Amino acid sequence: MDASQLLAQAADAVAADPAGLMPARQQMALSLGWHIILACFGVSFPAIIFVMHLRGIRRKDPVALDLAKRWSKVSAVLFAIGAVSGTVLSFEMGLLWPGLMGTYGDVLGLPFAFEGLAFFLEAIFIGIYLYGWGRMPPKVHLLMLLPMAITGVFGTYCVLAVNAWMNHPVGFNIVDGQIVDVEPWAVMFNSQAFMQFAHMWVGAYMVAGFSIAAVYAAGMLRGRRDRHHRLGFVVPFAFATIAALAQPFVGHFLGEGLEERQPSKLAAFELAETTDEGASPLRIGGVLIEGEVKGAIEIPYLGSIIALGSLDEPVPGLDQIPDEDQPPVNLTHWAFQTMIGIGLLLMAAVALFWFLRWRRRDLLEHRWFLRFASTAGVLAVIALESGWIATEVGRQPWIVYGVMRTNEAAADHSAGLWGVYGASVVLYGAMTVGAIVVLRSMARRWRAGAADLPSPYGPQSRLRDRVEDPATEEAAK
Template identity: 70%
Template structure:
């Protein structure tokens, strides 16, 4: 547990539950690992849908081939995400009994809908994967629609719970008991929609840049056929739109923080004192209560954070020491997210400007190298954003209602669970890399229709007529 946000004279180390530190570490590991897979569940079906649509309605065999390959990759990632998601569902109760005990009725409905969405997505993913050659082309294409919608609905339900942790609604506390529970208020809280929009667009950034980067890497190795160019361009278009829209959504979402979580905003801006107007502070760390190594831009902090030329950012001096988040971690994570997001937005503008001027950016090796780097950078921005959001809410797990230390259990054996979880995720990561590399190697060798581990042969249903051939 990071002591920087605690007044140790008031909250001694002995008061911490034995399960607090391993619970923090395990949630950080699980959420940080699972969120990347969740992005593919949200954004990848839409990209597959566009590729398949081109194949069916425009007779584009290359696009249809991309849809088929991407669907198989999606199946592998979905299977791995199902494991990590199951681990997370058990962790909520095991690691945080002080949260799920009293507030289980409040959070039950969003989690139930998320589970239903997962099963819907799994069903239609299976129908899509095994429908090649068995379902008429246009009907086969429609299998992607509920799959994509289920991913969006499931993500919204999970994000609504996180939004509730930041802005709790839908209950009252009387005599120490949670009463007047309204789980629908959690699903449709004022903070849920904006926070979901921020995550939804981030998913398209991550998946778009990662998938485009894979094909950029192939072109760097000399594979400059139409398959690679279309494989790059299609997800890059999604990533472009997301990269340009995301700063606007983030700005609107950030404007709420001054009223809802002023301590988090102070940490974001590294505002040790309330200043009017407030400067924008680039870089810097808080060392012994003083800001060092920062570049201050006058007035810009008030303009960006408060939409005002004079309205100040509330400083940390107004926040009791026991209620402050870990300032340096929150500040660095926030600026990392914003910095990378700005860099990616500028990069896509430069790319499309070059295209508009009649140049071919993909003929330039530095452009391809930048495209390869954009995928990992988008992932780092995603992780940094979640660190800023979650660490910035500390010391509260439910803001203003329940402290994180009061939600954790007192079982030291949680360390064993952390070790087991880390081992499981390491094995899943290795397995995913091995399987995906094997699939890519076989595709490059000319195997277009990789055999499935089970399921009827295409010839057994439809006389061998394949949907992609029929299109």
């Protein structure tokens, strides 16, 4: 087939797609890619603050309490911005994908309703905790973090249940083109929901833990070696450590059975153009060009061992998948390997840090490690985004795997959708700049010695600077 025929086929494919498909894809990539970072903090930050706050109460540690108080204000800023992007997303589902929501709205209604309820409950307890400093008994105030953590986790599970359903649809039948026999609870607890949630949940602790630790690593690089920075680094880094060590195993268990559920995605992950005779190699790097894999480093047998747990069974290749059902192979493959590569790098880094700490060697005294630690948050975000690209792009051309194609879910027109996309770029850009300005301003005033920051609204405490421990509480009374 010559170049002119390939161009003609591409032009026909573009012409067959609805006008709303491209702006919908661009809009969702922007919105989800931006919102998911904030969602990580909503899921994991309350637990990290809880541990720091508990340490402050039990050990009567004013540094730990001060960190917990500061982090609570940071979490409030991130939650407020995330609330905006999450609200935008809720409208986008119906606006950009009318075919999906119009057809399967009854199927997906329950998890989306629960997610909205969890969001409002989380907002309530964030407000109580934020304004509870100096106004509530210390232990009661500490317990306000638990509903925050639970509702954040539950809301995330609901969203992940919907995404797991899109990868493995259950809970309905199709009769004469109509959706019948809807079982909403089957969607909530479909067989892939728990493992996909676990993968995201652990990833959220990696993003939040490494990002928070990176802030204090950067401070130590600038010479701030006080206990405030060391404790601010170690606690979130400990959370990130557990997550980084667990994530490869969680991801492996999630991928089990992928050759049966989504063989096209597995073939793209492994860059398997053809089905090998015998065990498949692990292909590191490389691209698929005109049906031929080029530039890959191949390690014999390892592809089948990792993907299938077999020494002789081959990974099903793309030659078994019709051309019209194949995902964008190179993007899926590179996104998957980027996620794996960064994950293994972070796992090795945390293992080295704690091993040397056990051997009484403190890497926080070495600038090369602090430089790496200050970039770990960015690396964790890149791994998270790469994982979602691999998951979503690897499912294409299906929006609901095997049931509805993505082009069937998009609107037939693009009127106003490009304008919405442009407005979203401006909105997210403004929120990004605003978040950076606000957080940097808060950090600057804290470094200048501000014991507390004024709130734009809400009651002012008469005991604003009181340390939350039982002895101080009793003295205040």
